[in-house]
Amino acid sequence: MSKAARNPSMHDVAARAGVSHQTVSRVLNDFPGIRPETRERVIEAIRDLGYRRNMAARALATGRSEVIGVIMPEVPHFGPTSTLYAIEHAAKRAGFKPLITTASWDADSMGEALDFLLGRSVDALVVMAQHPDVLDAVDAITDVPILFVLTGNSHGDRSVAVDQVRGTRLVLDHLYELGHRRFQHVTGLTGLTEAGLRRDTFVSFLDEHGLDHLPILEGDWSADAGYRAGLQVADGVTALFCANDPMAMGAIHALEERGLDVPGDVSVAGFDDVPEAAYTHPGLTTVHQDFTEVGLRAVALLLAQINHEPVGPVEPVEPWLIVRDSTGPAPA
Amino acid sequence: MSKAARNPSMHDVAARAGVSHQTVSRVLNDFPGIRPETRERVIEAIRDLGYRRNMAARALATGRSEVIGVIMPEVPHFGPTSTLYAIEHAAKRAGFKPLITTASWDADSMGEALDFLLGRSVDALVVMAQHPDVLDAVDAITDVPILFVLTGNSHGDRSVAVDQVRGTRLVLDHLYELGHRRFQHVTGLTGLTEAGLRRDTFVSFLDEHGLDHLPILEGDWSADAGYRAGLQVADGVTALFCANDPMAMGAIHALEERGLDVPGDVSVAGFDDVPEAAYTHPGLTTVHQDFTEVGLRAVALLLAQINHEPVGPVEPVEPWLIVRDSTGPAPA
DNA sequence: GGCTATCATGTTGACGATAACATCGGGTGC
DNA sequence: GCACCCGATGTTATCGTCAACATGATAGCC
Numbered sequence: 053m054s055k056a057a058r059n060p061s062m063h064d065v066a067a068r069a070g071v072s073h074q075t076v077s078r079v080l081n082d083f084p085g086i087r088p089e090t091r092e093r094v095i096e097a098i099r100d101l102g103y104r105r106n107m108a109a110r111a112l113a114t115g116r117s118e119v120i121g122v123i124m125p126e127v128p129h130f131g132p133t134s135t136l137y138a139i140e141h142a143a144k145r146a147g148f149k150p151l152i153t154t155a156s157w158d159a160d161s162m163g164e165a166l167d168f169l170l171g172r173s174v175d176a177l178v179v180m181a182q183h184p185d186v187l188d189a190v191d192a193i194t195d196v197p198i199l200f201v202l203t204g205n206s207h208g209d210r211s212v213a214v215d216q217v218r219g220t221r222l223v224l225d226h227l228y229e230l231g232h233r234r235f236q237h238v239t240g241l242t243g244l245t246e247a248g249l250r251r252d253t254f255v256s257f258l259d260e261h262g263l264d265h266l267p268i269l270e271g272d273w274s275a276d277a278g279y280r281a282g283l284q285v286a287d288g289v290t291a292l293f294c295a296n297d298p299m300a301m302g303a304i305h306a307l308e309e310r311g312l313d314v315p316g317d318v319s320v321a322g323f324d325d326v327p328e329a330a331y332t333h334p335g336l337t338t339v340h341q342d343f344t345e346v347g348l349r350a351v352a353l354l355l356a357q358i359n360h361e362p363v364g365p366v367e368p369v370e371p372w373l374i375v376r377d378s379t380g381p382a383p384a
Numbered sequence: 385m386s387k388a389a390r391n392p393s394m395h396d397v398a399a400r401a402g403v404s405h406q407t408v409s410r411v412l413n414d415f416p417g418i419r420p421e422t423r424e425r426v427i428e429a430i431r432d433l434g435y436r437r438n439m440a441a442r443a444l445a446t447g448r449s450e451v452i453g454v455i456m457p458e459v460p461h462f463g464p465t466s467t468l469y470a471i472e473h474a475a476k477r478a479g480f481k482p483l484i485t486t487a488s489w490d491a492d493s494m495g496e497a498l499d500f501l502l503g504r505s506v507d508a509l510v511v512m513a514q515h516p517d518v519l520d521a522v523d524a525i526t527d528v529p530i531l532f533v534l535t536g537n538s539h540g541d542r543s544v545a546v547d548q549v550r551g552t553r554l555v556l557d558h559l560y561e562l563g564h565r566r567f568q569h570v571t572g573l574t575g576l577t578e579a580g581l582r583r584d585t586f587v588s589f590l591d592e593h594g595l596d597h598l599p600i601l602e603g604d605w606s607a608d609a610g611y612r613a614g615l616q617v618a619d620g621v622t623a624l625f626c627a628n629d630p631m632a633m634g635a636i637h638a639l640e641e642r643g644l645d646v647p648g649d650v651s652v653a654g655f656d657d658v659p660e661a662a663y664t665h666p667g668l669t670t671v672h673q674d675f676t677e678v679g680l681r682a683v684a685l686l687l688a689q690i691n692h693e694p695v696g697p698v699e700p701v702e703p704w705l706i707v708r709d710s711t712g713p714a715p716a
Numbered sequence: 717g718g719c720t721a722t723c724a725t726g727t728t729g730a731c732g733a734t735a736a737c738a739t740c741g742g743g744t745g746c
Numbered sequence: 747g748c749a750c751c752c753g754a755t756g757t758t759a760t761c762g763t764c765a766a767c768a769t770g771a772t773a774g775c776c
Binding site for chain 2: 059104105106107108109111112117119126127128133134136137140141144149150151152153154167168170171172173195274275276278279298301302304305308327328330331332333335
């Protein structure tokens with residue numbers, strides 16, 4: 053009870069090994085020019101004492117923390133979460149860890165998150181920016197390398213994204229080729245970049261093909277919202293494009309409750325290709341987004357910046373279409 | 385280009401406000417006994433300089449970091465992820481943030497994760513321990529308050545968990561009451577505590593009711609695994625209990641491919657109540673686990689420990705049964 | 717008017733690491 | 747044999763903050 057006090061420091065290790073604390077530091081940091089037996093003794097002392105480097109002190113002295121700050125949306129959706137895990141893995145391999153905080157899109161919330169992370173001297177910043185406004189809030193930061201993820205299509209060389217427009221066109225073309233001419237769309241959460249891009253692309257698509265504009269149904273990414281939207285799908289619609297998979301699942305459920313067959317009467321397509329999409333009934337036609345690849349690229353890019361390597365232009369990640377049973381030929 | 389160098393420190397702020405750095409510190413930490421006009425001047429200087437507290441230095445001086453370390457499983461499943469978000473929210477409200485790292489269950493991986501987090505002087509530790517072995521690896525830690533989450537049923541006053549046994553019995557009782565007598569089970573990933581508890585409870589249940597033991601189907605939580613298991617469901621089985629919802633979805637898909645009707649021929653139940661479970665076809669009977677509540681309790685418990693408040697015994701979180709259309713009366 | 721209590725603030729020394737510079741004891745070159 | 751260099755290690759200053767103690771005014775009290 054008396055001595056539980058302090059964790060051992062470099063000085064303690066040094067004393068035990070009969071060297072100076074600086075030698076301990078050198079061993080820890082793999083400096084060359086240490087006699088093997090000295091190193092041996094230090095390592096042994098470290099083990100004996102259960103010594104563990106104090107990163108706060110190290111960060112203070114070096115100005116680096118080996119931590120990457122990540123700002124996430126407040127709601128745990130599939131995409132950002134998958135990307136987060138990929139970031140974690142890739143960063144870990146490079147000796148970094150994510151420090152995560154959530155923020156909504158208002159400037160206050162974003163500012164708070166930034167203060168928090170920068171105050172911890174993170175070495176880099178990943179912002180999962182789902183709303184265009186955050187770009188402005190964050191653009192001013194120059195202290196550390198910073199990267200936007202999932203912002204939609206692109207934001208110069210500071211972002212990694214899946215090509216939303218291309219993904220959307222893939223589904224819509226697919227449906228058009230099946231003969232569908234009456235489309236409706238269930239949007240993602242209003243205001244978010246991805247939701248906006250999918251919606252805008254949908255609208256342009258209708259215009260390009262001279263198709264009717266039926267009311268656009270507002271969703272929020274949730275299966276519940278998809279279900280509600282499904283109840284409101286207009287008569288005569290044969291193709292329903294939902295901005296993500298859970299909403300598509302909800303919508304299909306609603307359509308079937310209304311006595312409509314999918315895809316016999318209405319073809320339904322989603323977006324994201326969640327792992328369950330292959331096993332819904334009917335199997336969901338959707339667009340596969342490689343969220344893992346997004347995370348990997350983000351980390352690679354940040355590491356390059358941290359090491360002051362040149363960074364080329366960033367290609368958007370290509371999505372691809374996955375056709376399953378929820379879409380079929382337009383009814384006659 | 386010349387002066388982008390260093391972030392402003394307390395000294396810079398102090399100089400600009402014409403006070404000592406300690407006064408700045410006092411303002412920042414809301415100490416009483418500061419003349420309002422002095423405080424005013426300091427705050428102004430802070431704003432002008434865009435000063436931000438250096439938490440590394442603060443952590444070094446105080447030994448506290450206002451960070452909670454979280455060790456997560458390496459795979460992004462619904463449960464742990466939901467809990468993580470809940471932890472983030474609850475911690476944030478108390479001025480803490482999670483520092484996240486992943487680890488598999490082997491001692492090395494876990495040890496590395498612990499070193500990393502403890503080296504950063506986290507104020508508390510949450511371990512999402514899905515494997516019994518990690519308990520030993522981590523039990524020795526006494527530096528900081530530590531809490532296990534999702535370990536299955538309980539591990540003294542150091543864990544928060546959903547009552548797995550109870551949840552499992554809820555589904556099985558439900559199926560039994562519907563007249564089912566031939567059961568099969570698709571397990572979660574072998575080795576994980578939750579998977580084991582559900583499986584063990586299933587086996588005990590069969591014994592208690594004197595029911596036949598058909599082969600147990602090994603899964604890994606994924607919808608894919610559920611699908612493969614579904615292809616192997618034995619003839620004559622009328623009730624299939626899957627250890628989570630995605631596997632149940634996969635299994636249903638497989639059963640239908642085999643020409644079996646759900647729930648006409650086989651009733652299928654899952655576990656977790658993922659948001660999409662209500663909208664599968666047929667709607668999935670499952671056990672709702674309140675992962676958010678788990679996260680909230682975990683944080684509340686840790687905060688109490690950090691503040692040295694007494695901690696009572698921890699009740700397991702109660703799951704509840706959600707009956708939908710994937711289960712029905714046993715066929716005659 | 718001198719003594720003490722109190723308030724507001726300043727000064728100094730940790731905290732535990734790294735970085736820059738200093739030392740010391742051989743070998744080498746000539 | 748002397749100057750020099752180099753490899754291995756030690757010494758000291760520094761990072762930005764908080765904690766503990768020191769100071770210097772002001773005010774109240776007898």
